Amino acid sequence: MKLLKTTILTAVAAAALGLTLPSCSDSFLDVTSKTGNNSGSITTPEQAESMLYGCYDAWKRTSSDDTWGFYVVSEIMSDECFAGTGTSDAPQYAVIDRFDQGQHPTSVQLLSTAWRSYYTCIGRCNSLIAVCEGDQITWGDETVRARVIAEARLLRALCYFDMARMWENVPLMRTPEDDANQPQADPDELYTFIIEDLKFAQANIPADAYPKSDMANNEGRVTRYAADGLLARVYLYYTGFYGQEHPSLPKSDAVDALDDIIRSNEYELLADFADLWPAASSVSMPGDAEEWDAELTTYQRVNREVILQMQFNYTDDRYNNYPGSSVSYEQQGNAWLVMFGLRKINCSPYGTGWGCGTVNPKTVKAFDETDPRRKASIIDIEGEGIFDRLNAGTFDNKQDYMRDQREYTGYSIKKYLPTCWANGFSTIPEHHSTGAVMEYQTQPFVILRYADVLLMAAELGGTPSITAQAALDKVRDRVGMPHVVANKDNIMKERQLELAFEANRYWDLMRQGIDVAANAVAENTTVLTGGREVRYTVNAANFRAKRGLMQIPADQISLSGGVLKQNPGW
Numbered sequence: 302m303k304l305l306k307t308t309i310l311t312a313v314a315a316a317a318l319g320l321t322l323p324s325c326s327d328s329f330l331d332v333t334s335k336t337g338n339n340s341g342s343i344t345t346p347e348q349a350e351s352m353l354y355g356c357y358d359a360w361k362r363t364s365s366d367d368t369w370g371f372y373v374v375s376e377i378m379s380d381e382c383f384a385g386t387g388t389s390d391a392p393q394y395a396v397i398d399r400f401d402q403g404q405h406p407t408s409v410q411l412l413s414t415a416w417r418s419y420y421t422c423i424g425r426c427n428s429l430i431a432v433c434e435g436d437q438i439t440w441g442d443e444t445v446r447a448r449v450i451a452e453a454r455l456l457r458a459l460c461y462f463d464m465a466r467m468w469e470n471v472p473l474m475r476t477p478e479d480d481a482n483q484p485q486a487d488p489d490e491l492y493t494f495i496i497e498d499l500k501f502a503q504a505n506i507p508a509d510a511y512p513k514s515d516m517a518n519n520e521g522r523v524t525r526y527a528a529d530g531l532l533a534r535v536y537l538y539y540t541g542f543y544g545q546e547h548p549s550l551p552k553s554d555a556v557d558a559l560d561d562i563i564r565s566n567e568y569e570l571l572a573d574f575a576d577l578w579p580a581a582s583s584v585s586m587p588g589d590a591e592e593w594d595a596e597l598t599t600y601q602r603v604n605r606e607v608i609l610q611m612q613f614n615y616t617d618d619r620y621n622n623y624p625g626s627s628v629s630y631e632q633q634g635n636a637w638l639v640m641f642g643l644r645k646i647n648c649s650p651y652g653t654g655w656g657c658g659t660v661n662p663k664t665v666k667a668f669d670e671t672d673p674r675r676k677a678s679i680i681d682i683e684g685e686g687i688f689d690r691l692n693a694g695t696f697d698n699k700q701d702y703m704r705d706q707r708e709y710t711g712y713s714i715k716k717y718l719p720t721c722w723a724n725g726f727s728t729i730p731e732h733h734s735t736g737a738v739m740e741y742q743t744q745p746f747v748i749l750r751y752a753d754v755l756l757m758a759a760e761l762g763g764t765p766s767i768t769a770q771a772a773l774d775k776v777r778d779r780v781g782m783p784h785v786v787a788n789k790d791n792i793m794k795e796r797q798l799e800l801a802f803e804a805n806r807y808w809d810l811m812r813q814g815i816d817v818a819a820n821a822v823a824e825n826t827t828v829l830t831g832g833r834e835v836r837y838t839v840n841a842a843n844f845r846a847k848r849g850l851m852q853i854p855a856d857q858i859s860l861s862g863g864v865l866k867q868n869p870g871w
Contacts, residue, residue, distance in 0.1 A: 343432050346440055349449050352429045357521070359422035360456045361611055363463070364746065367414040368655075370637045371463045372746055372804040374412065374851065376658050376714070379807035380821045383708040385659035387644060388831045394657065397851070400822075400843040402871065412467070413854035419460045420474065426457040427477045444507065451505035455523040455531075458498035459748075462535060465491050466808055467851045470868060482864045489547070492539055496549045499535065502528035503558070513567045513605050520603050521612035521745070526565060529558035530608055530749045533757050541812025552761065559754055560764035562608070568751040569605050570779045574677055576601045578716045579728070579744055581677035583650040602745065606752065610745040635746065639739045641718045643680075644706045648687045650728070651680060652719030652738035656705075658802075660712035661824075668798055673780050678801045680713040700832060708837060709829040714802045717744065752776050752799050760792050811849050819844040846870035 384394035395404035470485035536555035642654015668675035823841040847870035
């Protein structure tokens with residue numbers, strides 16, 4: 302049997318035989334069991350909820366199964382940062398960064414794990430939906446059935462939207478019975494499916510299902526308001542990238558969706574932007590891990606600004622826990638996070654990692670020097686005196702550091718990276734006595750927050766509840782920046798600053814047109830690799846030939862018997 306078919310059918314089987322059941326923890330996604338009832342034995346709403354937890358777990362693993370997830374790739378493809386990493390590892394990132402197979406010709410199946418993980422989640426969601434739409438469960442309350450189906454459909458839509466943007470051309474698996482070895486769906490067909498799923502979630506997840514008044518217990522669940530925000534995001538992306546509205550999603554639907562969020566009064570901007578991010582909100586990091594105190598950071602992991610975030614836990618979350626590694630394949634943590642850590646050094650609060658995503662100096666220059674988001678979003682390695690603060694260890698000075706760093710710019714991403722104490726120990730309370738900073742990291746990835754909703758509302762000309770100008774002003778008021786006219790250029794610039802390194806910038810460029818995106822990512826500059834000046838070039842022609850899309854994994858094409866077709870330019 303071809304691998305593609307095996308992969309997707311295995312995903313379906315996982316839904317039936319590998320259901321994730323909740324543990325006794327209060328945390329919604331703190332799951333331990335990978336066994337449970339098969340789909341044929343699901344007869345109660347409680348069992349269906351357990352099956353739904355398996356869908357959430359599979360969605361999480363689209364990012365935690367490998368370091369090559371959507372969020373990392375979205376950053377590397379953008380103009381926000383360079384590929385980075387070490388001089389002797391991860392040359393595959395250069396292929397993504399420069400849209401050039403010649404950078405590493407043997408890297409022909411990039412994101413293969415992500416491809417499989419997406420279909421695993423889709424398969425679980427399809428199986429759950431089929432069970433719930435059948436007659437084997439006695440529900441009692443039909444609104445519960447509709448809500449469970451709606452959550453599964455929203456998770457499925459999230460997967461397909463990621464895939465549609467990365468690859469555009471992917472097989473559309475609607476039901477557990479669909480043939481896996483089918484040609485890729487037409488984009489319009491795929492987006493019709495995504496929009497239908499999101500609208501169903503809008504209509505069937507009750508507004509009060511997961512209120513912010515109880516956010517500590519239900520953070521990580523998909524909600525009606527997440528569906529609202531994602532629908533607006535789909536509208537903006539599809540309309541921009543394809544140059545026309547999708548027949549199933551007129552502008553009025555997107556405006557109404559954003560207005561629903563605004564009118565709910567469930568969400569608000571945090572007073573301090575830095576409190577959204579662990580490293581940015583650190584007050585101090587003591588050398589003695591035993592003295593840890595929660596008040597040493599103002600980070601608000603659970604807050605009223607976040608509308609949707611992907612949760613992780615620290616159970617068996619080793620960064621190298623992927624297929625082919627020596628570690629068992631049960632990834633639960635945010636493995637991708639360590640890619641952005643400082644190369645092989647701990648300098649509290651910044652923990653060690655692979656040195657990926659060195660920040661492009663032009664991104665730094667995009668910020669006004671008085672804008673607090675610059676400091677909260679970007680590590681200024683030399684400006685913060687990191688080399689001066691390093692204890693004797695692997696790296697003792699700048700020269701040692703740069704000898705092992707590709708594309709050094711002096712800047713790194715601050716929003717997402719491991720965090721550590723001054724003694725190098727992990728800041729995760731349950732593991733703060735270990736020096737394994739590249740493990741046991743659980744920072745959630747924020748997919749949608751209220752600031753993004755306000756900026757989308759401004760871009761669409763406002764909603765019945767707020768004008769475009771007022772929406773933009775709210776975002777700038779939070780960081781003490783003066784008001785600017787709410788025109789397209791200023792709004793897109795504000796998105797660049799507010800949402801930097803949150804996997805939005807690249808898709809914002811793409812929806813402005815291939816030429817706009819190509820011109821933005823094109824580079825011909827000098828960077829430091831191994832401490833030596835080298836030319837760094839991103840050819841706009843390579844980008845245009847690929848239309849900004851990613852390579853479809855070659856193993857999936859080959860083992861599908863040629864049913865799958867490679868994207869142009871790869």
